[in-house]
Amino acid sequence: xxxxxxxxxxxxxxxxxxxxxxDEQKKEPLASSSxxxxxxxxADHQPEQEPxxxxxxxxxxxxxxxxxxxxxxxLQHRILTAALDFVPEHGWTAEAIAxxxxxxxxxxxxxxxFHSDGSExxxxxxxxxxxxxxxxxEQEQKLVQLGEAEKKPxxxxxxxxxxxxxxxxxxxxxxxxxxxSILLLPHNIPSSLNLLTSMMDxxxxxxxxxxxxxxWYTRRAVLTGIYNTTxxxxxxxxxxxxxxxxxxxxxxxADAMNMGNTANQVQATGEAVVQGLMGAAVTVSNAETxxxxx
Amino acid sequence: SVRxxxxxxxxxFGFQTVTEAERRxxxxxxFESVAKKYDVMNDSMTLGIHRVWKDILVHKMNPSPGTLLxxxxxxxxxxxxxxxxxxxxxxxxxxxxxxxxxxxxSWQEISESYKEDxxxxxxxSQVVVCDINKEMLKVxxxxxxxxxxxxxxxxxxxxxxELPFDDDKFDVYTIAFGIRNVTRIDLALQEAYRVLxxxxxxxxxxxxxxxxPLLSRLYDLYSFQVIPVLGEVIAGDWKSYQYLVxxxxxxxxxxxxxxxxxxxxxxxxxYQNLNSxxxxxxxxxxx
Numbered sequence: 001x002x003x004x005x006x007x008x009x010x011x012x013x014x015x016x017x018x019x020x021x022x023d024e025q026k027k028e029p030l031a032s033s034s035x036x037x038x039x040x041x042x043a044d045h046q047p048e049q050e051p052x053x054x055x056x057x058x059x060x061x062x063x064x065x066x067x068x069x070x071x072x073x074x075l076q077h078r079i080l081t082a083a084l085d086f087v088p089e090h091g092w093t094a095e096a097i098a099x100x101x102x103x104x105x106x107x108x109x110x111x112x113x114f115h116s117d118g119s120e121x122x123x124x125x126x127x128x129x130x131x132x133x134x135x136x137x138e139q140e141q142k143l144v145q146l147g148e149a150e151k152k153p154x155x156x157x158x159x160x161x162x163x164x165x166x167x168x169x170x171x172x173x174x175x176x177x178x179x180x181s182i183l184l185l186p187h188n189i190p191s192s193l194n195l196l197t198s199m200m201d202x203x204x205x206x207x208x209x210x211x212x213x214x215x216w217y218t219r220r221a222v223l224t225g226i227y228n229t230t231x232x233x234x235x236x237x238x239x240x241x242x243x244x245x246x247x248x249x250x251x252x253x254a255d256a257m258n259m260g261n262t263a264n265q266v267q268a269t270g271e272a273v274v275q276g277l278m279g280a281a282v283t284v285s286n287a288e289t290x291x292x293x294x
Numbered sequence: 295s296v297r298x299x300x301x302x303x304x305x306x307f308g309f310q311t312v313t314e315a316e317r318r319x320x321x322x323x324x325f326e327s328v329a330k331k332y333d334v335m336n337d338s339m340t341l342g343i344h345r346v347w348k349d350i351l352v353h354k355m356n357p358s359p360g361t362l363l364x365x366x367x368x369x370x371x372x373x374x375x376x377x378x379x380x381x382x383x384x385x386x387x388x389x390x391x392x393x394x395x396x397x398x399x400s401w402q403e404i405s406e407s408y409k410e411d412x413x414x415x416x417x418x419s420q421v422v423v424c425d426i427n428k429e430m431l432k433v434x435x436x437x438x439x440x441x442x443x444x445x446x447x448x449x450x451x452x453x454x455x456e457l458p459f460d461d462d463k464f465d466v467y468t469i470a471f472g473i474r475n476v477t478r479i480d481l482a483l484q485e486a487y488r489v490l491x492x493x494x495x496x497x498x499x500x501x502x503x504x505x506x507p508l509l510s511r512l513y514d515l516y517s518f519q520v521i522p523v524l525g526e527v528i529a530g531d532w533k534s535y536q537y538l539v540x541x542x543x544x545x546x547x548x549x550x551x552x553x554x555x556x557x558x559x560x561x562x563x564x565y566q567n568l569n570s571x572x573x574x575x576x577x578x579x580x581x
Binding site for chain 1: 354355356357358360361465466490491492493494495561562577579580581
C-alpha cells in the first residue's frame with residue numbers, strides 16, 4: 001500500500017481523468033480500501049481547471065480537498081469493470097483492458113498499468129462476484145430474520161449459494177478455462193486462494209456454521225471441493241441452462257451430508273460396541289465374584 | 295539574483311558549469327558532430343546491449359495497433375523502427391485470429407476483408423519522431439529509407455522543452471537516451487504531460503545510477519577510461535564522448551527522476567532497473 005502524500009504544487013494540478021467521487025458513488029460499490037490522502041492546501045488557492053461540476057468546497061484551513069477525487073485504485077477498478085464487456089471477444093487479456101479503457105475516454109495505453117497477462121482482470125471479476133454473492137446471502141438472511149422467508153436446510157442452502165455463484169460465470173463461460181489457468185499462475189495463487197477461501201467462509205457463515213473446532217476446517221475443505229469440481233463440470237456442460245451441472249452439484253452436496261451422517265453412525269456404533277464390551281466385562285466380573293462368594 | 299553579464303541561469307555541461315544557452319548550443323554541436331557515427335558508437339560502447347534495452351522498452355510499452363507514438367529525441371529512429379515492427383506483428387496475429395473466425399463467410403466478404411486489411415498492415419498506428427538536431431534527423435531518415443520503413447512514420451524538427459504539437463494528442467511518449475541532454479528537464483516533462491491523451495503513457499529510457507559498489511567501480515572505470523578512447527578512435531571525437539560520460543554522472547538518480555515525473559502530474563510512476571541500474575526505464579500515466 002503506497003502512502004500518497006503529494007506536495008501542494010501537485011494538488012494544484014488537477015488530474016485530467018480522476019473524477020469527483022460524488023459522481024463515482026452512484027456507480028462504484030467498492031471504494032472503502034483506497035487511500036485518498038492529498039496534502040491540504042490553504043483555502044485561498046484555487047485549482048486552475050475543474051474537470052466537471054461545481055468547485056469543491058473546502059472545509060476551511062487545514063481541511064482536506066481530497067475526498068472529492070477518486071484515487072488511482074478506483075480508476076483502475078472502473079477500467080477493469082468496463083473491460084469485462086470485452087472479455088467474450090478478446091478473452092482475459094490486456095486487449096480487453098485496453099478496450100475497456102477506451103470506453104472510459106482513456107487512451108489504450110492506460111492498459112499498461114496492468115499486467116500484460118490479464119491477471120488483474122480475472123481477479124477483479126472474481127472479487128466482484130464474491131461481493132455480489134455476499135450481498136445476496138446477506139439479503140436472504142435478512143428476509144429470514146424478518147420472518148418473510150423460511151430458513152433453508154443446510155444442504156439446500158449450500159446448493160443454492162454455489163449455484164448462484166456459478167451462474168455469475170455464465171456470460172463468460174466460453175473464456176472461463178482461460179481465466180482458471182490465469183488464476184493458477186504461481187504469482188496469482190496467493191490472491192486467488194485468498195478469494196476462494198474467503199468466499200467459502202462467507203457461505204458457511206451465512207449457513208449458520210458456528211463451529212470453533214476441527215469441523216471448521218473440514219467444512220471448508222469439503223465445500224471447496226464441491227465448488228471446484230462443480231466449476232469444472234460446468235465448463236464442459238452443454239445441457240440447456242446447465243441442468244447437468246446443477247444435478248451434479250445436488251449429488252455432491254448430498255454426498256457431503258451423508259459423509260457427515262456416516263461419521264456420526266461410526267461414532268454411534270463405536271459407542272455401542274464399547275458399551276457392549278463394558279457390559280460384558282461387568283457381567284463376567286459379577287459372575288466371577290458370585291462364584292468366588294459361593 | 296544579479297549575475298552581471300551572464301547570459302542566464304547557470305547549469306552544467308558534463309562537469310563544466312555553463313549558462314543554459316551555452317549548454318543548449320554545446321549539446322547541439324555534440325550531436326551534430328556524432329550524428330553519422332551515432333549508431334556505431336552505441337554498439338561499441340555498450341557492446342550491443344543498447345539494442346536489448348530498446349527492445350525491452352518497446353516490449354514494456356506493448357503497443358496495440360492504432361497507437362499514436364511520439365518519440366522525442368528519437369534521432370536515428372531506433373525506437374520508432376522497433377515500434378513499427380512490434381505493431382506489425384501484433385496486427386498480423388490479430389488478422390490471423392480474425393480469419394479463423396471467418397470460416398463461414400462468403401468469398402466476396404473474405405476478399406473484401408483482405409483488401410481492407412492489406413491497407414492497414416499497421417492498423418492505423420503511427421509514430422512521430424521528434425528531434426532538435428537536424429543532423430540526427432537526417433541520419434534517421436536515411437536509415438528508414440535504407441531499411442524500408444515508410445508507412446506510419448514521420449519526422450519533425452522540434453524542441454522537447456517546447457513541442458510543436460497540440461494538447462492531448464498522443465497515446466505514448468517515449469524519450470530514449472535523450473532526456474539527459476535536455477537542459478530544463480521539468481519543462482520537457484510538462485510538455486510530455488501536455489501532449490499526451492488522458493490515459494496516455496510516458497516512458498523514459500535513460501542511463502541511471504548503479505547502487506552496487508563493486509559494479510559501480512567497474513562501470514566508472516569503463517566509462518572514464520574506455521569510452522572517450524573509443525570515441526576518439528571510432529568517431530574522431532574525444533570531447534563529445536567525454537561529455538557523454540560526464541552527463542550520465544550528472545543526471546538525477548532513479549528516485550529523484552521519479553519525483554520529478556510525479557511533479558509534472560503523472561500518476562502511477564515507477565521505474566525498472568536494467569543491468570543493476572546502469573539503465574532505468576521510468577513509466578508514468580496521465581490520469
